[in-house]
Amino acid sequence: MDDNDNPDPGNDFSxxxxxxxxxxxxxxYFFGSDKExxxxxxxxxxxQPEEAHHRSLEPERxxxxxxxxxxDLAGRLPLAESSGLECSAAAAQIGSAEKAxxxxxxxxxxxxxxxxxPPEKSTGSGGGKPPEIPSKGRKKGxxxxxxxxxxxxxxxxxxxxxxxxxxxxxxxxxVKNSPFPRSYYRCTNSKCTVKKRVERSSEDPSIVIxxxxxxxxxxxxGFPRGGVISQEVTFDGRMTPPLxxxxxxxxxxFHREVSHSGSMAQSHQVPAQAREARALxxxxxxxxxxxxxxxxxxxxxxxxG
DNA sequence: CGGCTTTGACCAGCGC
DNA sequence: GCGCTGGTCAAAGCCG
Numbered sequence: 463m464d465d466n467d468n469p470d471p472g473n474d475f476s477x478x479x480x481x482x483x484x485x486x487x488x489x490x491y492f493f494g495s496d497k498e499x500x501x502x503x504x505x506x507x508x509x510q511p512e513e514a515h516h517r518s519l520e521p522e523r524x525x526x527x528x529x530x531x532x533x534d535l536a537g538r539l540p541l542a543e544s545s546g547l548e549c550s551a552a553a554a555q556i557g558s559a560e561k562a563x564x565x566x567x568x569x570x571x572x573x574x575x576x577x578x579x580p581p582e583k584s585t586g587s588g589g590g591k592p593p594e595i596p597s598k599g600r601k602k603g604x605x606x607x608x609x610x611x612x613x614x615x616x617x618x619x620x621x622x623x624x625x626x627x628x629x630x631x632x633x634x635x636x637v638k639n640s641p642f643p644r645s646y647y648r649c650t651n652s653k654c655t656v657k658k659r660v661e662r663s664s665e666d667p668s669i670v671i672x673x674x675x676x677x678x679x680x681x682x683x684g685f686p687r688g689g690v691i692s693q694e695v696t697f698d699g700r701m702t703p704p705l706x707x708x709x710x711x712x713x714x715x716f717h718r719e720v721s722h723s724g725s726m727a728q729s730h731q732v733p734a735q736a737r738e739a740r741a742l743x744x745x746x747x748x749x750x751x752x753x754x755x756x757x758x759x760x761x762x763x764x765x766x767g
Numbered sequence: 768c769g770g771c772t773t774t775g776a777c778c779a780g781c782g783c
Numbered sequence: 784g785c786g787c788t789g790g791t792c793a794a795a796g797c798c799g
Contacts, residue, residue: 523779631771631773633773633797634772638787638788644789659790
């Protein structure tokens with residue numbers, strides 16, 4: 463996208479509103495604009511510039527994350543848990559609400575058009591056909607539909623954090639401006655379209671940036687590999703280091719900072735509105751542990767299990 | 768043998 | 784229109 467030597471426009475705080483606070487974040491938290499301070503303070507956030515900078519990631523990597531205009535905030539916050547939705551339907555429904563500027567949540571293509579649906583692989587496209595068709599799987603002309611994402615940073619020595627779900631790696635790419643490759647994972651559940659990207663921060667190699675896309679439509683499988691809770695907690699058999707993650711919930715429009723010190727229940731600086739939204743979506747602040755790491759991370763609206 | 772990772776190639780989107 | 788980059792595919796190989 464940008465040149466290596468060219469300072470990332472996203473990192474340029476003097477730039478305009480293209481900069482967003484959350485790595486994955488939304489247009490709500492603008493840097494370098496009046497919007498920023500007003501909205502942040504409205505949410506009860508009181509970020510110092512340095513802190514904000516510290517929290518920020520390279521936005522260019524997350525530019526495709528759903529953006530939520532502040533005016534749309536109220537409508538997006540109570541992204542209710544759609545417990546009854548089918549896997550693909552749930553994903554498609556969410557996906558349909560974004561990307562397109564129209565943001566009309568009533569997309570009739572809900573059940574059929576999600577390009578992220580399993581059929582993409584199993585049926586058509588490159589799947590069973592001999593390499594006759596030049597296109598490698600994706601239907602041509604069909605827009606890739608992005609599902610809501612959220613990202614969080616975790617100080618951890620292991621790249622792939624155990625989160626209770628099983629993932630299949632389907633790709634790895636070198637990323638621009640980073641010596642570390644980015645890995646692409648997909649949920650092994652055939653009906654689940656959730657993906658995640660894992661990469662290390664180029665600025666702080668000890669930080670793992672995990673980006674989830676989509677919504678699980680099933681429960682965790684427990685902790686299959688090793689049977690213990692998240693690797694970073696049990697790493698080396700002890701609770702070291704005290705993990706700190708920064709969460710960015712573009713869809714929820716709030717951020718949460720969690721200290722992993724035994725319990726992950728500590729939340730700081732959660733905007734009041736967001737807390738309200740959370741309260742609406744989840745009856746109990748104490749999530750059942752069978753949700754695994756994700757259970758405590760994923761905003762209620764993004765879970766569907 | 769099934770599941771998973773690796774890896775090179777392909778494709779779409781975006782900025783210039 | 785072109786080039787760059789991110790994202791995905793799928794064949795091949797590895798491993799339990």
